[in-house]
Amino acid sequence: xxxxxxxxxxxxxxxxxxxxxxxxxxxxxxxxxxxxxxxxxxxxxxxxxxxxxxxxxxxxxxxxxxxxxxxxxxxxxxxxxxxxxxxxxxxxxxxxxxxxxxxxxxxxxxxxxxxxxxxxxxxxxxxxxxxxxxxxxxxxxxxxxxxxxxxxxxxxxxxxxxxxxxxxxxxxxxxxxxxxxxxxxxxxxxxxxxxxxxxxxxxxxxxxxxxxxxxxxxxxxxxxxxxxxxxxxxxxxxxxxxxxxxxxxxxxxxxxxxxxxxxxxxxxxxxxxxxxxxxxxxxxxxxxxx
Amino acid sequence: xxxxxxxxxxxxxxxxxxxxxxxxxxxxxxxxxxxxxxxxxxxxxxxxxxxxxxxxxxxxxxxxxxxxxxxxxxxxxxxxxxxxxxxxxxxxxxxxxxxxxxxxxxxxxxxxxxxxxxxxxxxxxxxxxxxxxxxxxxxxxxxxxxxxxxxxxxxxxxxxxxxxxxxxxxxxxxxxxxxxxxxxxxxxxxxxxxxxxxxxxxxxxxxxxxxxxxxxxxxxxxxxxxxxxxxxxxxxxxxxxxxxxxxxxxxxxxxxxxxxxxxxxxxxxxxxxxxxxxxxxxxxxxxxxx
Numbered sequence: 001x002x003x004x005x006x007x008x009x010x011x012x013x014x015x016x017x018x019x020x021x022x023x024x025x026x027x028x029x030x031x032x033x034x035x036x037x038x039x040x041x042x043x044x045x046x047x048x049x050x051x052x053x054x055x056x057x058x059x060x061x062x063x064x065x066x067x068x069x070x071x072x073x074x075x076x077x078x079x080x081x082x083x084x085x086x087x088x089x090x091x092x093x094x095x096x097x098x099x100x101x102x103x104x105x106x107x108x109x110x111x112x113x114x115x116x117x118x119x120x121x122x123x124x125x126x127x128x129x130x131x132x133x134x135x136x137x138x139x140x141x142x143x144x145x146x147x148x149x150x151x152x153x154x155x156x157x158x159x160x161x162x163x164x165x166x167x168x169x170x171x172x173x174x175x176x177x178x179x180x181x182x183x184x185x186x187x188x189x190x191x192x193x194x195x196x197x198x199x200x201x202x203x204x205x206x207x208x209x210x211x212x213x214x215x216x217x218x219x220x221x222x223x224x225x226x227x228x229x230x231x232x233x234x235x236x237x238x239x240x241x242x243x244x245x246x247x248x249x250x251x252x253x254x255x256x257x258x259x260x261x262x263x264x265x266x267x268x269x270x271x272x273x274x275x276x277x278x279x280x281x282x283x284x285x286x287x288x289x290x
Numbered sequence: 291x292x293x294x295x296x297x298x299x300x301x302x303x304x305x306x307x308x309x310x311x312x313x314x315x316x317x318x319x320x321x322x323x324x325x326x327x328x329x330x331x332x333x334x335x336x337x338x339x340x341x342x343x344x345x346x347x348x349x350x351x352x353x354x355x356x357x358x359x360x361x362x363x364x365x366x367x368x369x370x371x372x373x374x375x376x377x378x379x380x381x382x383x384x385x386x387x388x389x390x391x392x393x394x395x396x397x398x399x400x401x402x403x404x405x406x407x408x409x410x411x412x413x414x415x416x417x418x419x420x421x422x423x424x425x426x427x428x429x430x431x432x433x434x435x436x437x438x439x440x441x442x443x444x445x446x447x448x449x450x451x452x453x454x455x456x457x458x459x460x461x462x463x464x465x466x467x468x469x470x471x472x473x474x475x476x477x478x479x480x481x482x483x484x485x486x487x488x489x490x491x492x493x494x495x496x497x498x499x500x501x502x503x504x505x506x507x508x509x510x511x512x513x514x515x516x517x518x519x520x521x522x523x524x525x526x527x528x529x530x531x532x533x534x535x536x537x538x539x540x541x542x543x544x545x546x547x548x549x550x551x552x553x554x555x556x557x558x559x560x561x562x563x564x565x566x567x568x569x570x571x572x573x574x575x576x577x578x579x580x
Contacts, residue, residue, distance in 0.1 A: 026515055054357040125504035175501045185502045188494050193506040195546050196486060201565040203542035204478050204535070208570050211465045212435055212475045215413035219509045224569040228562035232555050240551055245494070246547045250495035250540060256485050257536045260529055265522050272518035275491040279514040282499050 001067065001094060001157060005029050005165040010060075010066035011051075012081065013043045016128060017098050018072030019136025022050040024169045027138065033062055041133045050136075063088040068161070071097040075105055075237055082112050084167070091116025094158050096165065098124050098187065101237045102149045102179035110153055120158040122166065123147045123182060129225045130243060140169065146171035149179045187241035192249055194231060195242070197224040291358065291384055291449060293454040295319050300356035301341070302348075304331045306418060307388050307424025308362030311338040314459045323352055340426075348543055351540045352424065353378040358451070361387040364520060365395055365527055372402050374566070381406025384448050386455065388414050389528045390476060392439045392469035400443050404570065410448040412456065413437045413472060419515045428460065436461035439469045477531035484521060485532070487514040 001007070009025055011018045014036035022045060025032050034045055034054040034156035042054035055062055063069070063085060068130065071078050078097060095117060099105050106121045113119055126144040128135060150159050159176070166174040177185065203225040206212070235242055259268040291297075291375060299315055301308045304326035312335060315322050324344040332344035334456050345352055353359070353375060361368050368387060377387065389395050396411045403409055403490055418425065418436040436456035449466070456464040467475065491514035496502070525532055549558040 008351075026514040028529060042494075056550055118558070125502070127504070144505075145503065147502060173501050175498075177502070185496065188496065189503050189507045191497075193490070195291050195543060196510065197492065198562055199546055200486065201568050202561055203539045205568075206478065208465075209479075209568075211574075212415070212437060212467070214417070214435065216513045217479045219512055220483045220486065221569050221572075222509055222563075223506045223521045224565040225573075226566055227560045228566070229560040231498065231562060232558045235550050235558065236553055236555065238519070239553075243547060243551055246550075248541065249489060249493045250543060250547075251534055252489040252541060253485060253536065257533060257540075260525050260536075261442070261533055262485055263465040263526055266525065268522045268525065269518040272488055272516045272521060273509075275488040275514040276516055276518070278491050278495075278499075279511050282503075283515075 001092065001161060003168060004066070005031075006063055006088055007031075008033070008066075008067045010035065010062065011068045011072060012036070012069060013072035013077075014045055014051075014054075014133040014136075015072060016022045016131050016133070016137075017124065017126070018070070019045065019133035020126075021048065021070055021072065021098075021115040023136055024138035024141065026050055028168055033066070035059065035062060036133075044133055050133075050134070055145060056094045060085075060088040064090050066090075067093055068165070069095040070165075071095065071099075072101075073097075073101050073214050074100065075233055078105065079108060082109055086113055086117070089114060089117045093117050094161055095119050095195055096122050096162050098122070099236045102182045106149060106179045106238045110151065114255065115202050117155075118155060118158045120154050120162040121149045121179065122162050123186070123244075124151065124166070124169070124170075124171065129222065131227060141170040146174045147185075148174065148176045150176065153285045161215055183239050184245075187238055187245040191235060191238060191242045192245045193289065194223055194226060195235075195246060196228060196249070197221050200224065233280050252270070291382065291451060292488045293358070293451050294456060295474060296357075296539060297321075298323070298355055298357045300325065300352065300359045301362060302326070303362035303367075304335055304341075304423040304426075305346075306423070306425050307414065307425075308360070308422050309335065309340065309423035310416075310428045310430055311360055311362065311388075311459065313426055314428035314431065316340055319459055323356070325349065326351060326423075328494045334423055335524070339421075348375040348377040348378070350375075352379050356380075356383060359383060359385040360455075361385065361389075363387075363389075363498065365389050365523055367393065368400075369398060372399055373400045376403055376407075379407045382438040383407050384451055386412050386452050388412070390412060390480070390524045392472045394442055394527045396439060396469045400441065408443075408448045409442050410452040410467065411439045412452050413439065413476070414456070414459070414461065416461075419512065421517060431460040431462075436464045437472055437475075438464065438466045440466065441469065444567060473528050474531050474535075477528055481528060481532045482518060482535045483524075484513055485536060486539070488516060489512050490514065513552060575580070 006059040126140040301324045329346040418429040476520045
């Protein structure tokens with residue numbers, strides 16, 4: 001199966017991400033349908049021309065007609081959905097997702113699917129601090145990364161299809177990682193940063209905070225406005241990697257604390273030089289396509 | 291003394307901040323002169339029309355003609371400068387600064403000045419990840435905070451003058467704090483955030499980092515490109531407050547780690563709700579003028 005204009009795409013879960021997928025794909029000329037829990041989200045998406053058809057319940061007919069299904073659900077809802085309605089997916093259909101953790105999801109879902117249905121997992125690294133289909137915005141994919149996480153059970157065709165989807169959505173870079181490497185990476189680059197932002201915001205209570213802040217505090221706490229249901233679920237599903245990253249980071253911060261306490265200017269500067277070098281390289285690195 | 295178009299303003303130290311002060315004040319019609327170590331910075335500022343006169347050495351005549359002097363130097367250079375050339379400042383002159391720490395500087399400088407010269411300290415909370423007069427840009431003051439830190443030795447007139455300067459430069463908000471409260475605040479809102487950004491950047495070495503990052507990691511490490519001379523000096527000068535803030539933050543992050551390790555979803559969500567509330571209030575709070 002190849003991604004072309006005849007591919008019938010079904011999106012399950014019209015939140016910020018699902019809605020942004022619908023917008024981007026409809027703009028590119030695909031026929032997009034949706035299943036989501038709330039009728040008002042369906043109505044909104046239809047009225048905005050984001051989808052051609054939608055249902056507030058898992059309609060077997062709509063499910064059975066899809067060639068490619070994108071699941072944009074919370075991890076546990078995704079698993080429950082496949083458990084209950086996976087049987088309606090027709091053989092030959094490829095399914096993918098947007099889930100922020102992989103190891104605990106990918107193998108489980110692959111084992112649950114009917115014969116002939118292939119799950120190729122992906123993580124679009126894009127989001128906003130607002131939620132719901134009404135805030136969906138396909139420009140969030142620009143400059144963002146899209147990570148495909150195949151297992152040994154995936155076919156080259158499905159991996160190719162999933163990467164094509166990432167490019168079609170407008171992601172700046174499409175990469176490939178194993179589910180395990182993805183989870184370690186995400187523990188560092190996304191989950192740890194959210195733990196830090198939350199702890200920074202809750203560790204001290206300053207009245208009239210806004211009068212004294214500079215850009216650095218604003219930057220570091222932007223993501224402290226956090227969807228507690230989604231992130232607590234993601235944290236616990238990636239517990240081992242996340243705890244190990246929190247410990248790495250805490251040890252490093254403690255090293256810095258020691259240099260400050262000991263007036264060890266040279267070691268302090270050495271850390272800062274390394275951080276500057278790495279951040280500068282990170283800014284400059286030209287992105288390359290897979 | 292009041293700030294008006296006859297006020298002759300001398301800026302000592304034409305770096306990013308000193309240069310941005312010169313630009314902003316010249317635009318507003320003030321006569322601005324400068325003393326800075328490098329002749330090429332003087333030449334640049336003259337050629338750009340940022341100053342009317344400049345010297346690469348501490349010219350007693352230029353110093354003696356100033357009504358208001360702004361010191362935009364590293365803390366230890368500021369102290370050395372006053373030690374060597376403070377005697378050239380004429381009685382009636384008000385001096386101010388841009389130093390990022392206050393307790394260890396303000397009283398010391400006030401004790402060193404000749405009779406009739408008043409030092410009223412201020413901290414403009416603006417900056418960029420680039421340096422030097424060639425990068426100066428007075429738009430960095432927009433939306434930013436300016437904190438005046440008077441002591442018992444300051445006169446209401448000088449405090450007023452210093453606040454007027456903050457408004458004239460275009461700061462969104464001008465606040466007042468004691469040097470001690472300023473240092474505690476800055477330990478939390480600026481120094482701790484820089485320690486976190488550096489530690490986050492150095493705690494793990496990921497090849498091809500840029501292919502996997504989302505906005506959150508980019509936001510949290512923007513300030514990890516850091517001027518190691520300036521920041522190591524600022525950290526050590528505010529050691530006590532900074533270490534205490536690092537400990538507060540580390541304790542809070544450890545609390546979060548415990549909730550994750552224990553699958554304590556309720557406590558985890560509670561922390562996230564508090565962080566969301568605080569960050570949302572911080573976004574919304576309307577700034578009020580002092």
